[in-house]
Each structure stands twice: as C-alpha cells, then as structure tokens.
Amino acid sequence: MTQVDVPTAGFDPSHVDVRRDPYPHYHWLLRNDPVHRGANGIWFVTRYADVRAVLGDERFARAGIRDFWASIVGTGPLSGILTSTVLFQDEPEHTRLRSLIAGAFGPRAVRDLEQRIDSIVADLLTPALARGRMDVIDDFAYPLALTVISSILGLPQEDLARIRAWSLAIGPTLDLVASPEEIALGQTAMAEITEYLTGRTDGLLGELAPVLSHEEIVSMGVTLIFAGHETVTNQIGNGVLALVREPGQLALLRERPGLLPGAVEEVLRYDSAVQANSRQLTDDVELGGRTLRRGEFAVAVLGAANRDPAQFADPDRFDVTRTGVRPMSFGSGIRHCVGAVLARIELLAALRALVRLPGLELACSPDDLVYHRSTMFRGVLSLPVTFTAGT
Template sequence: MTVQASEPARPRIRFNPFSAEFRCDPYPMYRELRTVAPVHKTLGMWVLTRHADVRTVLLDRSFSAGLIPELVSAQAERLGQGHVARIERLGRKSLVFTDNPDHARLRGLVNRVFTAAAVAELRPVASTAATRLLSRARAAGSLDLIADFAAPLPISVLCEWMALPEELRARVGPWTHDIRFLLEPGLMKAADFARVREVVEEFATALGEVLAERRRRPGTDLISRLRAVRTTGGDALSDEELIFVCVMCFVAGNETTKSLIGNGTLALLRYPDQAALLRQDPDTVGTAVVEALRYDSPLQLTKRLATKDVEIGGRVIRAGDQVLVCLGAANRDPEVFPDPDRFDLTRDTSSQLAFGHGMHGCLGGQLAELVAGVAFAQLRTVDLTPLVDEFEWQDHSFIVRGLRALPVEIRAAA
C-alpha cells in the first residue's frame, strides 16, 4: 500500500548544526523545530525533534543503521582515496553500523561478555583512576576538568579492562581521537582519510599483537573473554571482528563518556541547589548521571536510512531517505519531561534516549554510566569554581556535544 500524506508548507526555520549558535546552545533551535516543524527536511535529510518520533525511528528496524559505512565509501571515492578496505570493514563489521542478521550475530556474542556483572567489576578500577587524577588536581589547586579528568578517565578504565601493555596505553587516546572521523564521514578531507587509514592499521596491528599474546596466556581481561566466547552452536568472533570490537569500544565510548562527565559537571556548577543535593545525599549520584544524559546529551544526533516509505508526523519519508534523529531534542521534549530546560535530580528520567533505544541501544551505556557515576562521586567531595565566564564547545564533531575545556579551581569541600 502506498503511503500518502499532505505536504505542509515549508517552514521559515532552517536547521543548521554547523552554526556557532547551535554549537553553543542547540536547545532553542530544537524547541522551535518541535513547535514549528517537528518533521523537517533540510540539508538532504529529515530532521526529527519530538521524543515520540525519535523513539519510533529507533525502534523501527526498517530504518537501517548501516548508513555510515556507505557514506565513508562514497566520501572516499569522492576524494579519490584508495586503500580504504580495512576502514570499510571496520564500519561494516561494527555493532554500531550493522543491521540484522549481522547485528544479531555480533551482539549475541559480545553481550555474553558485556554483562552487568562484568561492568560492575570495573568500579574499583574506575575509582582508583579517578582518585589518582583528582589527587593531582588537588595538589595543583586547579585543573582543566576535560583534559585532566574527563578525557583520561574512560580511556584508563578501558585500557585496564583490556589489560593493554603500558607502552600502548599512551597511544590509545590520540588514536581514538583520530578515528572518530569515521562517525562523521561527510567532514572528512583527503588528509583525514590518510590519517585514519594509518591509525586504523596501527591500532589493529597493535591489538592483534595483544590478541596473539592472550592466545598464549589467556586471562580474565576483556580481550581474553571476547576470544573465548562461543554461542551454543560454536560460533565465535574472528580475530578481526574481535579487534574491531575493541577499537569501537574506544571510538564510540570515549568521546561520549568524556562529554557526559564534562556536561554534567557544568550543569552542577550552573545549578548549585542540585550540586548541594548531590553533596548531601550520595544516593543521588546515579540519578545525577542519568539526568546529565537527558539534560545535555553527549550524543546529540544519530543517522538512519529509511528502507521503505513511512509516514511520520504527517510527512512521508521515502525509502532511501536519510533521517537525522535528534536525541538531544527528544530529551528536552516537554511532552515527556516537564520543565525540560531545568537540571533536576528529582525528576523521572526513565524515558531518556541519550544512548539510543531498541536494537541499537548503546552496548557500552552501562560502562559509561558507571564511569560517570564514579566521577561525580569523586567530584561531590570537592568545591569547584569556574575560572572562565564563557565556555567553549568542541567543534571537531557535530553529533557529539562536549566542552573543549572546563578550567576550574579545586578546593576541599567545606
């Protein structure tokens, strides 16, 4: 049956995620779009800003998550870049970008390792790393909360979980930062492709050497567990699939966790009543993390590809159309979250969509929440005072929202 719907008049509002105003504060634009044009076509794609519509697309498996690998290939061809086979395989074999049946197979294997119990075992690791990082800052009297705390913390936890050699750990952060371009191939230039190609090879080779060592001397680390996992039918991850899982743990998890810690800390600085509540009651740490996810979502946008005609909000999305689902907008929808522009640790956040929803809900969401919870638990024991009045937001990504820096003075809590 053919889907038909009337075509509303084109609204005057234009969605521009690349503007300085949007980067500084996207929420006024989201608010206007939700009111004027919640299903809005611009820049060659549909932009969805209502919670109900975003949730619908995330749950509908006819919307493919495999768009990014196609865009990587198209951009490489457009820029005349060759030798990108490994990059393309990384995209096509990553949980983030696969559809069924590949997704179900990979997720079925990886889920056996990424259990709630396994993540919980990492709490002491995260606490030790956070204490070490914060102790240095206390001694100095100040820190850039992003560069000195939020950025190294998730990297440190993942390196420890994988039991990576010390000489490799210092290289993982820069590698991860470079590979992140694969999440936004439209931003890649020829030089970016060359760098990503080089880094993917270096990262994969280094992890391959670690994997070979774990084959000789298996342990309880993540790589050993991934190597050993089998389905009841005997299926297992290939060596390259295992390496790609580890690479994407860093690529997909580090930027979002770093931004979650930074964005949440800024919200607490801007809402001293909520910071006081957190300090008074340690049981609010978990709710602070989830409210930070909702209030200023680190992953603001994600793309899907329609594989059939669908009507959403009175507009027809055709098969082959790109759809940009605005997670940050959905998490500020007043139809779901009363007084959504207020940071409030007492609100019901059960419907927030910061880590997606459905089949492609973020595999590492539990780990990100644990690491951020440890970070907030540490920060509630100190007083932080911003050293700047204006805050700069990173501009190397338009899907991730995070601070470029957050310089603060640090003192023991009164």
C-alpha cells in the same frame, strides 16, 4: 533560552551556532516542524515518541549509512576496518556481533568493576587535590574512561596516550561531515591502530580472537575504544559543566548524596554526549504526518527528544531532583547502548568524587569553551576548574 528561527533552507547540525548551543534550534523544530526535512534533504526527527519509534523500526536501517560513509572516506584502512563494525550492521549481522560482547558489559560483569573504578577515580584526583585546579577532560574524564575500557579490552595502561591519539584522529571520520584533512589523519591512525590491535591475546579482545576475523577483531577493538571512552569523557565534561553553571544544584548533591543516581540520569538528559543517530530508510514510512521515502536519510535527534516538553516538564531546567527520568541518550530498541550500565557506573563514581571538591567552579568564561566539531557527539575539548586545594 534564546529564540532562534531555523532557516528556510532547513536545519543544519553542522552550523557553528547549532554546535555551540543546539537546544534553541531543537525547540524550534519541536514546536514548528518535529519531523523536519533539513539541509541536504535529510529528515530530522525530534519528538521523544517519534525518536523512539524510529529507533525501534528496522526500516530505519544502518547499512545504508555504512555505504554512504564508505563513499566519503574512500578506500584505505578506515573503510577496510570500519565497514565491519557492529555500529554499521543490520540484522542478522548486527546481533551476531553484538551478542559476542553483550555479556562483558552486562550488569554482573560490570558490577565487579565498581571498586576498581572508584580507585581509578581516587588515583586521578590525588595530584589535582594538591593543586586545587585541573582540566576535567584531560586530567580526569579521559584517563578514567580510557583506563576502564582499555583494561576490559586487555590493553596495557602505558599505551593509553597513543590509543587516545588514534581515537581522536579516527573519531571525526565517523561524522558524515568529515573534511579531507580529517579523513587523511584518520587513515593514518587506522593503519597504526590496526597494527597495534593485531594478535592481542589478553582481555576481551583475546577472548574474541577465536570467533572473529582479523578485520572484525580490529573493528570491534576500535569501536569499543571509541564508543567506550569518547562518550563517557564528554558526558562527564557536560555534566560537570552543567553543575558548575548551577551552583545550587551542585550544593544539593553535596548535601544529599542520595540524589546522585538521579543526577546521573539528569546529566545524561540535559546535555547528552551523543546527540543524534543516523539511519537510512529501506521503505516508505509515515511519521508525524510526513512521508519519508525509501532511500532517504533520517536522523533521530536524541538531544532534542531529551528536551521534549511532552516528555519532560520544564525541559530546559537542569534539576537533579527529578525522578523517573528516562533519557534517550543511550538510544532505544535493539541498538540500545551496550555500554549503558558501565557508563552509568563511571558517571556515578565521577560525579560522587567531583561534587565533594569544595569551592568547585569553572576557571574560564563559558564563552571560551570549545566544542568538538561533530554533529553527532557533544562535548568540550577542555574544561578547566578550580577548587580549594589540599582537601
């Protein structure tokens, strides 16, 4: 692993070098300044135990993030809708909204989807099998993840391309470093998707209609579309990339499919699709020998916690035979990812099918891969691979 020094001005997750490969930077922080005051005075918390403490402590709250975000995006459809998302609420609003959807993503509901997910995987791979090449993101991961979440929400298959385009336009505005151009595109997309999601009667959105306001329904729909497919798409991409860069690990999974559930956890740990969760302090808090003051912002760096040597032996080694891995990738505490069970089932189905492709390898140089311009989410825009055709 390359060695880097975090600049004296502080860690900046939006720096191009960090976005490309954040891990050497995380190691600097873990080693030298695990509760670090970064650029713009934001605190970055990197140790596994500290990240868990932050995410389990209600003094690290979300409502302030909503208000800061709203001040960046200004008035318009984005703040009109997304200020009511479950992602931005503190108690008791947070639990009121979360409890309305938790059952639909609980183990029993999701287990019923397993066969359907396997058949979506098979359908998506059929055309690629004949060609011997595909873009893992566009041809496989995104249609898989979006088909699954859309069918739960009750949205028709023929609308997926439109939904994807709206989601791609809205996603960057959730990042606290969105540009004015990104915000303008997000406003247009939010106006369009609001109209589209209004008056839905099918699926989960139809079930929620009697108990939520119009804004809350649209907000929940947009949240679940985005959280439910951008994450899984990126995580499949990050996982396949790790595997094609370590052909020995890929071969192990082919020979010993029993390792696949553990490999899902390792893929999540090694290169998480969600790298960070932001909070604002509602009180002064002591953490790691530092005093974080009321009103300041703090970022729990999940991607760094996942590489903390105090938690994981030899953390930079991608090793699908690890056991007992508990990645921080789904967060922790009362906001632990609602979709974690579903995400794991999708990841398992995807990896099981993809590792079977003989001769699977990257069809470009790793240096040519382009990452999303986000400080929170991590994934490549496109991941071309080849394999032996006709298998």
